[in-house]
Amino acid sequence: MRFKILVIDDEPILRESLDVALKTLGHNVIIAGTGEEGLELFSKESPDLVLLDHWLPGINGDEVLQKVKERDPEIPVIIMTAQGSIELAVNSMKMGAFDFMVKPFDLDQIESLVKKGLERVHLKKEVEWLRSQYQERFRSGGIIGVSQKMKEVLGLAEKVAQSLDTTLLIEGETGTGKELLAEYIHFLSPRSSFPFIPINCGAIPKDLFESELFGYEKGAFTGALEKGKMGKVEAADKGTLFLDEVGELPPSAQVKVLRVLEEKEYFKVGGVEKKKADVRIIAATNKDLESEVKKGNFRDDLYFRLNVVKLYIPPVRERKEDILPLFRFFIDRFNEQFKKRFSQISKEAEEDILSYPWPGNIRELRNTVERIVLLEKGDTILRKHLSFLVEKEGQVQERAEFKPHLPSGGIVLDEVEKQYILEALKVKKGNKLQAAKMLGISRSALLYRMGKYGIKNLG
Ligand SMILES: Nc1ncnc2c1ncn2[C@@H]1O[C@H](COP(=O)(O)OP(=O)(O)OP(=O)(O)O)[C@@H](O)[C@H]1O
Ligand SMILES: [Mg+2]
Numbered sequence: 001m002r003f004k005i006l007v008i009d010d011e012p013i014l015r016e017s018l019d020v021a022l023k024t025l026g027h028n029v030i031i032a033g034t035g036e037e038g039l040e041l042f043s044k045e046s047p048d049l050v051l052l053d054h055w056l057p058g059i060n061g062d063e064v065l066q067k068v069k070e071r072d073p074e075i076p077v078i079i080m081t082a083q084g085s086i087e088l089a090v091n092s093m094k095m096g097a098f099d100f101m102v103k104p105f106d107l108d109q110i111e112s113l114v115k116k117g118l119e120r121v122h123l124k125k126e127v128e129w130l131r132s133q134y135q136e137r138f139r140s141g142g143i144i145g146v147s148q149k150m151k152e153v154l155g156l157a158e159k160v161a162q163s164l165d166t167t168l169l170i171e172g173e174t175g176t177g178k179e180l181l182a183e184y185i186h187f188l189s190p191r192s193s194f195p196f197i198p199i200n201c202g203a204i205p206k207d208l209f210e211s212e213l214f215g216y217e218k219g220a221f222t223g224a225l226e227k228g229k230m231g232k233v234e235a236a237d238k239g240t241l242f243l244d245e246v247g248e249l250p251p252s253a254q255v256k257v258l259r260v261l262e263e264k265e266y267f268k269v270g271g272v273e274k275k276k277a278d279v280r281i282i283a284a285t286n287k288d289l290e291s292e293v294k295k296g297n298f299r300d301d302l303y304f305r306l307n308v309v310k311l312y313i314p315p316v317r318e319r320k321e322d323i324l325p326l327f328r329f330f331i332d333r334f335n336e337q338f339k340k341r342f343s344q345i346s347k348e349a350e351e352d353i354l355s356y357p358w359p360g361n362i363r364e365l366r367n368t369v370e371r372i373v374l375l376e377k378g379d380t381i382l383r384k385h386l387s388f389l390v391e392k393e394g395q396v397q398e399r400a401e402f403k404p405h406l407p408s409g410g411i412v413l414d415e416v417e418k419q420y421i422l423e424a425l426k427v428k429k430g431n432k433l434q435a436a437k438m439l440g441i442s443r444s445a446l447l448y449r450m451g452k453y454g455i456k457n458l459g
Contacts (some may be wrong), residue, residue: 001125003118004028006047008038008064009080010056014103018051021107022114035059039067047075048121049114052097054081054088062092069096074124076117080105143177143184144326147319153311157181160309161188167261169246169306170284172313175363178284179244181313186240191280194239199232202248209253213260216269233266233277241279246306247287247298257281258302281306316358316365323354326362330369331381340373348383351443355433356389418453421446430457 005027007018015031022029030045032038035056042050050068054061065077076098081089089100098117101109145154160166161184168185170178179198186196204212215231232241243249249257260266264277283306292298316323324345331342345353358364372385424435436446449455 001122002026002028003048003121004030004045005049005051005114006030006032006038006041006045007051008032008035008056009051009053010034011053014053014080018110021110025111025114027114035061035064038064042068042071046072048125049117050075050077051110051114052077052079054079054085054092054100062088062095065092065095065097074120076120078113078117143180144322144329146325147321149314149319150322153181153313156309156311157185158188160311161185162190164190165280167280167306167308168282168311169289169309170282170311170313171289172284172286173315173361174286175361176313176315177362178286178313179242181311182240182242182282182284185282186242186280189240189280191239195236196240196242197232197236198242198244200244201253202245206250206252209250210256211269213253213256214266214268214275217271219270228268231268233260233279234275236279238278239280241281243281243283245285246283247285247289247292249298251299254299254302258299258305261302261305316361320354323358323365324350326365327353327369330366331373334370334373338374341379342373342376342381344380346380346382349381349386351433352383352386352389355431356386414453417449418455421449421453421455425455 005022007015007022007029009015009018010033012033015033019029019031030041030047032041035058038050038052041047052061052064052068056064061079065079068075068077073096077096079089079092079097079100080103081092081100082103086100086102089097089102092100099113101113143154145151160168168182170181172178182198183196186192199212201209211229211231213231213233215229215234218228243257246257260277261281265274266277267274289298289303289307293300293303316326327345334340335342360367368386368389371388372381376385420439421435424438425432428434428438432446432450433443436443439446441449
């Protein structure tokens with residue numbers, strides 16, 4: 001991380017050499033020759049650390065220190081003082097200076113002191129940065145949910161977030177927002193200023209799972225890193241451990257996870273010291289875990305431990321009210337990203353958007369909007385911009401070759417057509433656009449024929 005350091009000193013030579021030294025360490029440096037100038041720059045530039053000469057013409061070092069501390073009580077200020085005035089420096093320490101250096105000093109001394117001062121700033125900046133990231137994401141409406149079903153899920157999530165330790169299980173098809181919901185819960189929880197660490201259970205080879213989760217001591221096995229390695233449980237200390245695709249955990253790993261949940265303690269691989277596991281566990285799966293338990297693929301004791309509270313995110317096709325708000329949300333986001341100005345969706349395009357089944361759920365919806373906003377021009381999303389969705393749908397089910405069967409007694413052609421229309425409407429649960437697509441005709445052609453045969457709306 002690059003930091004901004006303010007140097008206030010009236011000796012030009014010392015200023016110059018500090019400037020060079022700090023820049024070599026990779027920092028931004030701002031320089032002032034008097035206390036007044038220093039305070040002005042302090043307000044304008046908000047530096048991360050101040051190096052302050054004790055003796056200054058005009059207002060002196062202690063006055064500058066006091067004003068700086070009034071504006072930012074947390075900022076580390078390092079006092080530079082001449083031999084023989086150490087008592088004064090001690091007094092500055094009482095006023096809140098971080099440390100002091102006696103002139104003349106060497107570069108190593110500056111380096112180590114500045115580094116120490118910045119460590120605190122670093123940590124604070126990182127936490128602030130994380131916070132701003134979260135706030136950006138969840139800034140009112142980061143999670144879209146206007147449907148009743150989604151409101152219920154979010155309401156429950158907000159409630160369970162308040163607890164420190166309750167284990168949660170999030171179920172839902174691919175792309176429904178399980179990871180986003182887990183992050184949201186973490187953000188609202190008392191653990192929010194500590195890490196959120198995801199671990200993809202399906203992607204870790206079963207022999208490596210234990211060392212991924214718990215880490216290992218040095219020399220734990222051949223090929224182990226010299227220094228040993230930190231595990232995810234330790235990385236997530238005081239925060240949240242997100243076990244994604246928990247249904248993919250191999251049986252040996254299921255036992256390990258169960259033990260952490262039961263005992264809240266663990267050993268590093270090759271370690272003898274018991275370590276405390278201070279994490280909340282949120283697990284997610286796109287499988288129906290209960291039926292995996294019945295099939296014998298998932299331990300029932302682990303299932304019960306994980307399933308203290310279950311949050312089920314329904315697929316997009318079961319909460320259609322969310323589709324257009326999500327679409328608009330992503331339009332705004334990608335407008336900003338690609339400097340476009342889409343602001344409307346045509347009526348026809350809306351119909352297509354609403355009738356498409358979105359098998360990839362919100363991820364697919366997001367990718368669709370991204371593609372349109374990136375590639376198309378203008379301010380309105382049109383039906384033709386969505387034609388690739390219809391093609392995709394067509395690809396899923398190849399049209400079967402049609403072999404007519406004509407009974408010797410003959411048939412009524414109109415009746416054949418009527419029966420096929422009824423069948424298509426039934427399969428598509430009354431959705432006319434999709435039924436029309438299945439029959440290779442337009443929606444209006446279908447409406448015409450439905451009228452002709454007296455077919456009423458289904459569903
Ligand atoms: N309610 C929502 N509002 C806004 N964006 C959402 C919402 N739900 C999901 N998203 C976005 O959709 C994408 C997919 O979400 P996420 O990765 O959380 O899904 P998932 O359920 O974990 O998927 P998978 O099972 O494939 O891992 C992400 O870009 C996420 O930010
Ligand atoms: Mg996921």
